[in-house]
Amino acid sequence: MLSENPKKVLVLLMTMDWSKLSFAYQDTNCHIRYTWKNGQWDRGELVKSPYINLHIAATALHYGQAAFEGMKAFRDKAGNVRVFRAEMNAARINSSARQIMMAEIPEDLFMDAVKRVVKANMEFVPPYGTGATLYIRPLLFGSGPQIGVNPAKEYTFIILVTPVGAYYKGGLTPMRAIVFDDHDRAAPFGTGHVKLGGNYAASLLPHHLAHEAGFPMDLYLDPVEHKYVEEFGTSNFLAITKDGKYVTSKSPSILPSVTNDGLCKLAEHLGMPVERRRIAFEELETFAEIAACGTAVVITPVNEIVRGSKVIKVGPREGCGPVLQNLYNHYTAIQWGDEKDVFAWLTPID
Ligand SMILES: *Cc1c(COP(=O)(O)O)cnc(C)c1O
Numbered sequence: 001m002l003s004e005n006p007k008k009v010l011v012l013l014m015t016m017d018w019s020k021l022s023f024a025y026q027d028t029n030c031h032i033r034y035t036w037k038n039g040q041w042d043r044g045e046l047v048k049s050p051y052i053n054l055h056i057a058a059t060a061l062h063y064g065q066a067a068f069e070g071m072k073a074f075r076d077k078a079g080n081v082r083v084f085r086a087e088m089n090a091a092r093i094n095s096s097a098r099q100i101m102m103a104e105i106p107e108d109l110f111m112d113a114v115k116r117v118v119k120a121n122m123e124f125v126p127p128y129g130t131g132a133t134l135y136i137r138p139l140l141f142g143s144g145p146q147i148g149v150n151p152a153k154e155y156t157f158i159i160l161v162t163p164v165g166a167y168y169k170g171g172l173t174p175m176r177a178i179v180f181d182d183h184d185r186a187a188p189f190g191t192g193h194v195k196l197g198g199n200y201a202a203s204l205l206p207h208h209l210a211h212e213a214g215f216p217m218d219l220y221l222d223p224v225e226h227k228y229v230e231e232f233g234t235s236n237f238l239a240i241t242k243d244g245k246y247v248t249s250k251s252p253s254i255l256p257s258v259t260n261d262g263l264c265k266l267a268e269h270l271g272m273p274v275e276r277r278r279i280a281f282e283e284l285e286t287f288a289e290i291a292a293c294g295t296a297v298v299i300t301p302v303n304e305i306v307r308g309s310k311v312i313k314v315g316p317r318e319g320c321g322p323v324l325q326n327l328y329n330h331y332t333a334i335q336w337g338d339e340k341d342v343f344a345w346l347t348p349i350d
Contacts, residue, residue, distance in 0.1 A: 012123040018130035021165030023296060028124045028161055032117040035143070036103040036155040044113060044157075046120050052156070059142030059152040064198035066141035067096035070295045071258070073118050073125050073134040073161075073349065076337030081125050082346040083136065084335055086114050088258045093140055096194040101151035102140055110138070111347070117159045118349050124163045128336065131166025135296075141197075167297045172320035172328060174303035177232060177292075178215040179281075180206055181308070184223040185233065192223075192230075192253030199255075203233050217292060219305060221281060222251060229279045235294035236260040239279070239287040239314075240323045247287075250276045259293040263327055265343055270330070272323075281307070289321030290314045299328045 027050060034044040059065040069089040075081050090110035097104045114136060118125070126132030138159045142152030183206040186192025191199060203218075210218040210233075219237065222228040229249050231237045236257040238248045246267040248260055264274045284290070284305055292300040301320040305312045315321045320328070333339035337346070 009123040016126075016163075018126045018132040018163070018165065019169075021126070021132050021163055023135075023164045023167070024162075026124075026162050028121045028163075030117070030120055031158050031160040032113050032120075034105075034109070034113065034157040036157070037144075037153075041103070041105070041109060041157070044109075044116070046116065050160070052158075054143060055145045057145035057147055059144065059146045059150075060197075063142075063146075063149060064196065064201070065100055065102060065152060066139065066197040067093055067100065067102065067195055068140070068197060069093050069136075069138040069195060071136045071138075072164075072295060072335075073136060074335050074337065074346075075125050075128050077128050078337075079128070080337070081118065081122065081134075081349040082337065083114055083118065083349065085258050085262065085345050086111060086136075086347055088261070089138065092195060092256065092258070093138055096196060097140060099191060099194045100196065102142060103155040105140065105157055113138075113157070113159050115347075115349055117161055121161050122349075124161065126163050131168075132163055134161050135164040136161050164296075172299065172301055172325065174301040174315065174318070174320065175216045176214070176304040176306065177217040177219045177302050178210045178213055179219050179221060179305065179307035180209070181221075181226055183209075183218075183220075185220045185230075186223060186253040188222075188224050188253055190253065193255060195255060200234075207233050215306070217300070217302065219302075222278075223253060227280060229281060229284065230254050231257075232292040235292035235297070235300065237279070238263065238291050238293055239284075240289040240321065242286070242288045244272060244323065246272050246274045247279060248274075248276055249279050251278070257294055259295055259298060259331075262343075262345065263293055263299075263331060266327060266330055266334075269342065270326070284314065285312045287314050289324050291320075291324050298331055299324055 030046040125134040143156040144152035144154030220230045290302045
């Protein structure tokens with residue numbers, strides 16, 4: 001395998017222009033693929049081709065029986081490669097699997113799969129200092145045929161990896177968000193709390209409409225009353241109160257974000273009170289700082305939220321507020337190995 005050749009690793013590390021990478025798929029050496037049949041998972045194999053030969057009646061295609069995850073591998077200053085909180089993603093994909101009746105993935109199989117696929121693609125883990133990372137995308141779906149609406153009898157679990165660039169080339173840049181009163185991303189007792197492909201299909205049109213209206217982000221309210229703040233299209237909502245509390249939404253229809261969980265732990269560690277509770281839309285204008293959080297970007301400051309004719313301005317016009325900036329700095333320093341991994345969030349690959 002290419003990656004077992006240290007010279008090739010070195011050549012790629014030296015010749016790639018890591019600073020030009022964006023968040024886009026790029027081919028690597030291989031992905032890893034497992035099949036579940038007759039009640040058990042096979043041993044998995046590294047597959048070079050980025051194509052799958054799939055049955056035309058696979059449940060993933062017809063009935064959306066599919067869930068995915070997103071996490072990252074980081075290369076530290078000494079060159080070591082570590083994955084960030086992969087056990088959380090293992091737990092979450094199994095919570096998704098249970099919700100839509102897919103075969104679950106034992107945590108040790110999941111962790112082993114992550115290590116194998118990253119190891120086989122070592123030269124695609126960007127060097128320290130570029131801000132770029134190796135994005136890891138696990139995907140679990142029904143690959144067995146089924147014409148009646150029933151769970152598949154066969155499942156495929158793959159993990160693909162692809163290098164992605166630093167989201168912020170300069171400092172953290174604040175963005176505007178829009179609230180639509182004629183779109184919801186999830187139903188009250190639906191599937192908003194699990195990471196299903198179908199949830200994203202439902203969000204494509206409102207996301208497009210937001211973009212067309214000049215907003216990079218859309219903020220969803222609770223689907224029952226449109227009274228409480230839920231989350232952004234692909235990231236959780238968090239705010240800092242004027243007296244320095246970390247506040248984030250509590251609702252059965254939001255996705256439990258690994259980033260939000262980590263930021264809450266970090267905030268508590270730094271002595272900040274943390275509140276997980278309902279947040280009324282009217283409360284937005286009382287906050288000192290607002291942000292979205294997720295794996296891809298960690299923190300996106302939000303300085304303006306628009307709903308119909310109402311415009312709410314929060315935090316500094318330019319850049320990021322001081323509390324969020326401080327959380328961001330500590331969080332990313334742990335990821336890059338520049339600060340002590342006090343919560344044991346990193347798993348070495350070697
Ligand atoms: C994936 C996702 C997030 C972010 O979760 P992280 O684990 O922090 O990446 C937030 N909201 C939704 C709807 C998501 O699908």
